[in-house]
Structures are given as C-alpha cells and as structure tokens.
Amino acid sequence: MSVPPASEGFAETTTFAGRLALKQRAGGIVVPIITVLFALLVSGIVVAATQHSVHTALVVFKEIYYGTGLNWFANPTTNLTNVSAYNLSQTLLQATPLILTGLAVAFAFRCGMFNIGGNGQYIVGLLMANWLGVNFAGMNSFLHILLCIAGGTLAGAAYAGIAGVLKATVGAHEVIATIMLNWIAFWTATWMLGQGGPLQVANNPIDPVSSQVSQSARLPDFWGVQGFQGLHIGIFIALAAVVVFWVLLNRTTLGYEVRAVGFNPDAAAYGGISVKKNYIRAMAISGAFAGLAGTLDMLGGAQNYRVGQLDIPFIQVGFIGIAAALLGRNTAVGTLLGALLFGALSYGTSQGLGSSSVINPTLASNLSYIIQGLIVLFIGADLLILTVWNSRKKLRPKRRTTAAPAVEASS
Amino acid sequence: MTAWSATVDNPVANRMRDARLPGIVGIALGVFAALLAIPPIEVRSITWSLVVGVIAGMLGIWTVTRGRRRLGWLAVASGILGVGLALLALQSSTTNLGYTFDASLVSQTLSFATPLVFGSIAGMFSERSGVVNIGLEGMMLLGAFWGVYGADKGGSWAIGLVLAMGVGGLAALVYAWFAIHLRADQIVGGTGINFLAIGITGYFYVQLYNNNRIPYGVSLLPNVNFLSGNGFFAQALGGLDVLTWASFALVIVAYIVLFKTPLGLRIRACGEHPRAADTVGINVYAIRYGCVVLSGVLAAIGGIYLSLGPEGQGQFGFNMTDGRGFIALAAMIFGNWRPAGAFAAALLFGFSSALALKLAGVYSAQAGTLFQILPYVLTLIAIAGVIGRPTPPAADGKPYAKQ
Numbered sequence: 152m153s154v155p156p157a158s159e160g161f162a163e164t165t166t167f168a169g170r171l172a173l174k175q176r177a178g179g180i181v182v183p184i185i186t187v188l189f190a191l192l193v194s195g196i197v198v199a200a201t202q203h204s205v206h207t208a209l210v211v212f213k214e215i216y217y218g219t220g221l222n223w224f225a226n227p228t229t230n231l232t233n234v235s236a237y238n239l240s241q242t243l244l245q246a247t248p249l250i251l252t253g254l255a256v257a258f259a260f261r262c263g264m265f266n267i268g269g270n271g272q273y274i275v276g277l278l279m280a281n282w283l284g285v286n287f288a289g290m291n292s293f294l295h296i297l298l299c300i301a302g303g304t305l306a307g308a309a310y311a312g313i314a315g316v317l318k319a320t321v322g323a324h325e326v327i328a329t330i331m332l333n334w335i336a337f338w339t340a341t342w343m344l345g346q347g348g349p350l351q352v353a354n355n356p357i358d359p360v361s362s363q364v365s366q367s368a369r370l371p372d373f374w375g376v377q378g379f380q381g382l383h384i385g386i387f388i389a390l391a392a393v394v395v396f397w398v399l400l401n402r403t404t405l406g407y408e409v410r411a412v413g414f415n416p417d418a419a420a421y422g423g424i425s426v427k428k429n430y431i432r433a434m435a436i437s438g439a440f441a442g443l444a445g446t447l448d449m450l451g452g453a454q455n456y457r458v459g460q461l462d463i464p465f466i467q468v469g470f471i472g473i474a475a476a477l478l479g480r481n482t483a484v485g486t487l488l489g490a491l492l493f494g495a496l497s498y499g500t501s502q503g504l505g506s507s508s509v510i511n512p513t514l515a516s517n518l519s520y521i522i523q524g525l526i527v528l529f530i531g532a533d534l535l536i537l538t539v540w541n542s543r544k545k546l547r548p549k550r551r552t553t554a555a556p557a558v559e560a561s562s
Numbered sequence: 563m564t565a566w567s568a569t570v571d572n573p574v575a576n577r578m579r580d581a582r583l584p585g586i587v588g589i590a591l592g593v594f595a596a597l598l599a600i601p602p603i604e605v606r607s608i609t610w611s612l613v614v615g616v617i618a619g620m621l622g623i624w625t626v627t628r629g630r631r632r633l634g635w636l637a638v639a640s641g642i643l644g645v646g647l648a649l650l651a652l653q654s655s656t657t658n659l660g661y662t663f664d665a666s667l668v669s670q671t672l673s674f675a676t677p678l679v680f681g682s683i684a685g686m687f688s689e690r691s692g693v694v695n696i697g698l699e700g701m702m703l704l705g706a707f708w709g710v711y712g713a714d715k716g717g718s719w720a721i722g723l724v725l726a727m728g729v730g731g732l733a734a735l736v737y738a739w740f741a742i743h744l745r746a747d748q749i750v751g752g753t754g755i756n757f758l759a760i761g762i763t764g765y766f767y768v769q770l771y772n773n774n775r776i777p778y779g780v781s782l783l784p785n786v787n788f789l790s791g792n793g794f795f796a797q798a799l800g801g802l803d804v805l806t807w808a809s810f811a812l813v814i815v816a817y818i819v820l821f822k823t824p825l826g827l828r829i830r831a832c833g834e835h836p837r838a839a840d841t842v843g844i845n846v847y848a849i850r851y852g853c854v855v856l857s858g859v860l861a862a863i864g865g866i867y868l869s870l871g872p873e874g875q876g877q878f879g880f881n882m883t884d885g886r887g888f889i890a891l892a893a894m895i896f897g898n899w900r901p902a903g904a905f906a907a908a909l910l911f912g913f914s915s916a917l918a919l920k921l922a923g924v925y926s927a928q929a930g931t932l933f934q935i936l937p938y939v940l941t942l943i944a945i946a947g948v949i950g951r952p953t954p955p956a957a958d959g960k961p962y963a964k965q
Contacts, residue, residue, distance in 0.1 A: 197765070201765075201766075201769050265747075265749050267696075267749065267753070317942075317945065317946055321945075321946055321947040321951070322947075323945040323946055323947065323952075324945070324954075326694075326696070326749055327891075327892075327895060327941070327945055328942060328945060330888055330891070330892075331892065331938040331939075331941050331942045331945075332938075332942070334885060334888065334889075334935075334938045335935055335938045335939060335942070337885075338931055338934045338935040338938075339935070341931055341934075342928060342931040342932070345928050345931065346926065346928055347926070347928055348928065470753060470756070470757065473750070473753055474753075474757075477750060511768055511769070511772070511773060513768045513773050514765055514768050514769065516764070517760070517761050517762075517764030517765035517768065518761065518765060519761070520757055520758070520760045520761030520764065520765075521757075521758060521761030521762060521765060522761075523757045523761070524754050524755070524756070524757030524758030524759070524760075524761055524762075525754070525758065526754075527750060527753055527754035527757055528736075528740060528746075528750075528751060528754030528755070528758065529754075530750065530754075531740060531746035531747050531750030531751045531754060532740050532744040532746040532751075
C-alpha cells in the first residue's frame with residue numbers, strides 16, 4: 152500500500168490498522184457496543200416489519216438470549232442436564248474456532264494485511280489433523296494430540312504463508328491471494344474426502360466422508376453429557392492462544408516489528424525493519440491460528456468430516472472471524488469477546504428460535520447472518536463513528552484527552 | 563528496445579515489430595493442439611498435437627523475447643496444456659470422448675460463463691473507478707432471489723430482471739455510501755454486503771415462501787432460437803439464453819465505453835489518480851457512485867441468470883451463488899482488468915466448470931474436481947506475476963478524500 156497524498160482529517164494514517172488505532176483512542180469499548188446495539192436494532196426492525204409486530208421482535212430476541220445459555224449465569228447450576236448449562240456449553244463450543252479465526256484475522260491486520268483466507272487455512276488444518284489423527288493410532292494420547300495440533304497449526308501457517316510470500320516477493324494483493332486459496336482448499340478437501348480420495352473413509356467407499364479420528368487423538372470433554380457433544384478442552388487451548396497472541400504482539404520484538412509495519416510500512420522500513428520478512432511472518436502466524444481452529448474442531452467435536460457440509464464451520468468460520476476481530480479492534484481480549492458474541496449469536500439463533508413460538512424457525516440462521524452483516528458493515532465505517540464521537544466531544548470539551556503514542560495506544 | 567527501434571518512429575513498423583499477433587496465434591494453436599485429439603477431429607495419435615503444441619510454444623518464446631512476456635508465457639502454457647490434454651484424451655476410449663466433447667459442452671460452457679461475464683464486467687467498472695467490489699457475490703445473490711421473486715409475483719421474467727437490477731443497484735448504493743463517503747475499508751464493507759445478502763435472501767425466501775419451493779411455471783429467461791436442426795452449431799448455439807447473447811454485447815459495449823469514450827477516460831482517471839482527475843474538474847465521487855451502482859446492477863443480472871436461467875429453472879436455493887461472485891472477480895483479475903481479457907477468462911472458467919460436470923457424469927465424480935480448482939489456481943499463478951505483472955488501477959481500493 153503506498154502512501155496516499157497528504158490531506159487533512161483522518162487520511163493521515165496510511166493503513167486501516169492505523170485508522171483503527173485512531174478509533175481506539177477515540178472510542179474505547181463504547182463504539183463496538185454501540186455498533187452491536189445498532190445492528191441488533193436494525194435487525195429487530197427487520198423482524199418487526201416483516202412480522203408486523205414489535206412484540207414478536209422482542210420475543211425473538213428474548214428467545215435468542217435463552218438459546219445462548221447466557222441465562223445460566225443468572226442461575227448457575229452444576230446439573231449438567233440443565234438446559235441453560237447445555238446451551239452455554241454449545242455456545243462456547245461454537246465460539247472456540249471463532250476465537251482462533253478471529254485472532255488469525257487480527258494478527259494479520261496488525262501487520263497491515265487483510266487475511267480473508269481463514270476458511271482455507273481452517274480447512275487445511277482440519278485435513279492435516281484428520282490425517283494425523285486417523286493414522287498413528289495407538290500412540291500415547293497426549294503425544295498424539297500434541298502431534299495433531301502441531302501438524303494442523305503448521306499446515307495452516309504454511310498455507311497462509313503462500314499469500315505472505317506472494318505479497319512480499321511480487322506484491323500480489325493478499326486479499327485476492329487468500330480468496331483463491333480459500334477455494335483451492337475447499338475443492339482440495341472435496342477431492343480428498345470424495346469417493347476414492349486419500350482421506351475418505353476406507354470401509355465405505357461410496358460415502359464421501361473422512362475416517363474418524365482415532366480414540367487416542369480426541370480431545371477429552373470436560374463439561375457435558377456423554378454422547379451429547381460435550382464441551383471439549385479446545386476452549387482452553389483457544390484461551391491460551393489469546394494469551395500467546397497478546398504476549399507475542401505486545402511483549403516481543405517480533406510483535407513490535409509487526410505492529411510497526413502495520414502502522415506505517417514506510418516508516419518501519421526507514422527504521423530498519425524488514426517489511427517483507429514481517430509480511431511473511433505475520434501471515435504465517437495468522438494462518439497458524441486459523442489452522443489450529445480447524446485442528447481443534449477435528450479433534451474435538453467433529454472427528455470426521457463430510458463433503459459439502461453446509462454448517463457454519465465449513466463455509467463461514469473464517470468470515471465470522473473477520474467480524475470478531477474487527478469488533479474487537481484486533482486486540483486479544485477484544486477478539487475473544489467478539490468471538491464469544493458471534494458464537495452466542497450463531498448458536499443462540501439456531502437453538503433459541505429452533506422451537507420458536509412466534510416466528511418460522513428456519514428464519515433463525517438467516518437472522519444471525521443479517522446481524523453479522525450489519526455489524527461488519529458498521530464496523531468498517533469507522534469514519535462515521537469517529538465523526539459522531541468527535542462531535543460528541545465537541546459538545547463536552549472538558550473530557551480527558553489521552554496523548555499516548557499511536558502504536559502504544561493500539562495495544 | 564534497440565537503439566534502432568527507438569530512432570525509427572514509424573507506426574506501421576511498430577505494429578509489425580509488436581509481437582502481439584504471434585502470441586495470440588500461439589495461444590490459439592495450443593488450444594488447437596488439444597482440439598486435435600478430441601471429437602469432431604479426433605486424431606488417435608499424439609504426433610500432430612505435439613507438432614502444433616511445439617509450434618505454439620516456440621511462438622510463445624519468440625513473443626516473450628519481443629517484450630510481451632505475459633502473452634508469450636500464456637502461449638507457452640497453452641501449448642503445454644494442449645499437448646497434456648491431448649495425451650489425456652488419448653488414454654480415453656472414443657465412446658467416452660464422444661459423450662464428453664459434444665455440442666452441449668459448448669452450450670454449457672457459454673451458459674456457465676454468462677454469470678461470470680456479467681460479474682467480471684461489473685467488477686471491472688467498479689475497480690476501474692477505484693472501488694474494490696468484494697461484495698459482487700452478495701449482489702449476485704440478491705439478484706438471484708429478487709429476480710425469481712419478481713418473475714413469480716409479476717408474472718414475467720422482465721419484471722424479475724427489473725426488480726433484480728433495482729435491488730442490486732440499491733445494495734451497491736449502500737456499499738458505495740460506505741466505501742466512498744464514509745471511506746470505510748472496502749474489503750470490510752464488501753464482506754459485510756456478502757453476509758447481509760446471505761441473510762436477507764435466506765430470510766425473505768423463508769418469509770415470503772414459507773419454506774416451500776417457489777411454485778412451478780415461473781416465467782424463465784427466454785431462449786433465442788435462431789438456429790434449428792441437428793447440426794453442431796445449431797445444437798451448440800441454438801438454445802442459448804437471451805442473457806448469454808446480452809453478455810457478448812456487454813463485453814463490446816464495456817470495451818467501447820471504457821476505452822473509446824470521454825466518460826471511460828474519466829472513469830479510468832478516477833481509478834488511476836483521483837487527485838489529478840479532481841484537479842481537472844472531474845467529479846470523482848459522482849463517477850465512483852455511478853460505477854459502483856452500475857456494478858451492482860450488472861452483478862444482479864448475472865445473479866438472475868442463476869435462478870431464472872438453465873441452471874436454476876425458476877428455483878432459488880440458500881446461498882446459491884456458491885462462490886460464483888468470487889470466480890467472476892478472479893476472471894476480472896485474470897483478464898487484467900480489461901473487458902476482452904475478462905471475457906476470455908470467463909469462457910475459460912466456464913469451460914472448466916462445464917468440463918468438470920461432464921467428466922463427473924462420464925467418468926467419476928472425482929475426475930471433475932480438478933477442473934473446478936483450475937480457475938483459482940490459474941488466477942493465483944496470474945497474480946504471482948509468473949506470466950507478466952498484473953496491472954490493477956493504481957488507486958484501486960483507496961478511498962479518496964476531497965480537499
């Protein structure tokens with residue numbers, strides 16, 4: 152990205168990451184909350200208008216809330232067959248890969264790149280984890296899981312690294328490269344799991360599904376009823392990844408260089424930082440997070456995978472990761488919260504409205520797409536939010552102003 | 563350029579020295595090398611394909627040495643691919659070849675290419691004016707649903723087309739407001755539009771049709787039956803849709819508008835250097851708004867072809883574009899942001915889809931998968947600069963702030 156001509160206003164920062172840092176100073180946590188509330192309001196208006204009833208819209212949101220299982224916190228119980236406890240465990244299960252794909256997007260963003268290829272890296276990690284998990288059966292369980300995680304993570308890193316290398320060497324735009332890699336991964340997976348493919352289940356040659364991950368590679372459940380898709384320990388691995396993300400970005404030289412390149416590549420290069428090296432490095436680390444997401448899904452909940460499975464993981468997990476990262480402003484904790492929100496939204500709509508008394512249950516997943524789309528659209532419009540925010544400041548000029556340097560403020 | 567060519571400035575001589583024609587002939591020969599081995603010619607020996615392929619490769623290398631790297635390497639690749647495909651075809655029985663390569667392959671290629679042509683030209687107008695349109699996929703999806711809804715309720719495909727164009731234009735207008743006035747990140751905005759389109763079309767499909775199929779007998783896009791009979795051309799081109807023919811016309815019109823009119827010059831100026839365009843009095847915002855809205859309208863036409871065309875037959879399916887907007891984007895990039903290039907890329911990608919379908923039917927489901935990957939791999943190779951550096955508009959994707 153070259154430097155745009157100098158102008159007044161908000162165009163002085165060169166990258167989107169830089170502008171987000173600006174927004175960080177301006178809005179704190181308030182702006183994402185306003186964004187979410189505004190998106191919920193608009194989607195509520197859509198529901199109210201199409202169902203001709205405001206009351207229906209309110210009931211719908213109440214049902215989504217109960218669907219997420221968040222009401223468990225109001226009435227915590229250790230009884231694992233409790234509905235709210237089960238719903239909460241499923242929400243967390245949905246959020247696990249989203250946390251990681253969100254971190255993937257966020258890490259690339261902090262280096263000034265847009266990794267739109269979370270889906271592809273997720274699929275590659277998933278396939279690698281499946282291959283390692285099906286073979287090497289009978290290994291020590293701990294080592295086997297470790298092997299699968301290492302393999303899946305590295306596969307994701309290598310796959311995203313292709314886009315990083317292309318950007319660093321020939322200047323190919325990473326957005327186009329990662330979109331192409333997404334679809335290449337999708338069709339490769341279709342071929343591998345298809346009839347006669349290398350990963351297809353051996354004992355049933357006409358079923359286009361992968362073999363089951365062997366018992367020794369499965370992540371143990373720690374919350375849930377046996378046989379009812381309990382919550383596996385992947386959520387803790389994802390939380391550990393959040394910590395790793397934060398330390399890597401804020402407490403290491405690597406992270407400093409990545410942020411410097413993200414904030415202004417020209418200035419970073421002038422300061423002696425290799426921009427090309429950091430593009431490749433950041434993209435590979437970004438892909439590692441997304442590959443880990445696929446690995447955990449394979450070793451945890453799914454254990455095998457089917458061609459053309461149109462559930463959320465298969466088609467949208469990388470894109471929802473974008474929404475989570477943007478909502479969390481590409482910070483570790485923010486992305487975590489964003490991913491939890493989108494996990495709750497995905498599961499809450501499908502569960503809460505699945506037996507809805509007021510609207511057609513099949514509207515549910517579509518409603519969650521509408522809400523996600525609105526959130527992403529509004530987040531992108533930082534200028535709108537900045538303008539509103541700044542005009543608010545003008546009304547109250549006594550407000551405390553922070554004068555922290557931009558790179559520091561964006562952490 | 564040698565010193566001699568620099569001193570002599572003779573347009574006719576320049577054209578003679580330009581290696582463009584040999585490069586194009588090389589590409590055509592590569593295609594011909596593959597055609598030799600398949601019906602209707604079907605030479606059952608590799609010799610002739612090899613001869614033609616080698617000539618294509620030599621022409622390509624000569625073109626590369628004359629400075630046209632992209633074209634030259636394409637010709638070389640075409641020669642190699644042609645011989646490779648011919649070898650593959652020789653492995654197969656003549657009966658299977660006959661099933662695979664018939665007139666319907668041509669018509670299916672054109673049919674698969676039609677939405678890609680509309681999508682890629684749509685993306686081209688937007689990007690030539692300096693706005694990246696990742697939301698093509700979503701705008702196509704909106705066109706697909708509202709087109710079939712309009713055709714169902716309005717009773718005519720034309721009403722569906724108008725409604726689809728309107729909704730596509732409206733979505734593009736919203737996107738344009740975010741991308742141009744609010745200077746939102748264009749990739750983020752486009753991703754938002756894609757999400758929103760999946761949600762809106764799915765929501766209203768369930769809401770308006772109560773989870774049932776769209777009733778049979780929806781007015782479909784009419785065929786243009788100007789050829790009849792059982793000849794090859796009659797079968798290949800006789801049953802084509804009105805929109806397929808319109809897509810051919812669109813490519814020509816897009817070329818003329820973008821490269822031969824003052825308006826096209828203004829559009830390209832906004833995409834290359836908006837500040838300079840502004841300085842000479844061009845209203846950058848107006849041009850960009852116009853181009854993005856036109857992009858939405860054209861993408862929606864591409865979308866309606868999916869639901870009201872031969873593929874959908876008047877049915878809508880959840881997320882039915884299935885990445886076609888992204889293939890259209892790839893076709894535009896592979897065609898180097900030029901109408902003729904995008905058209906050729908769309909035909910190539912359409913051919914790979916049609917062939918994938920055919921191979922899945924004649925041989926096995928797996929045989930076709932390779933050809934499904936082809937568009938993405940080719941585009942990745944193209945942006946890697948292996949066959950010459952791609953040249954997107956210089957200000958593509960950069961918001962412009964008026965001073």
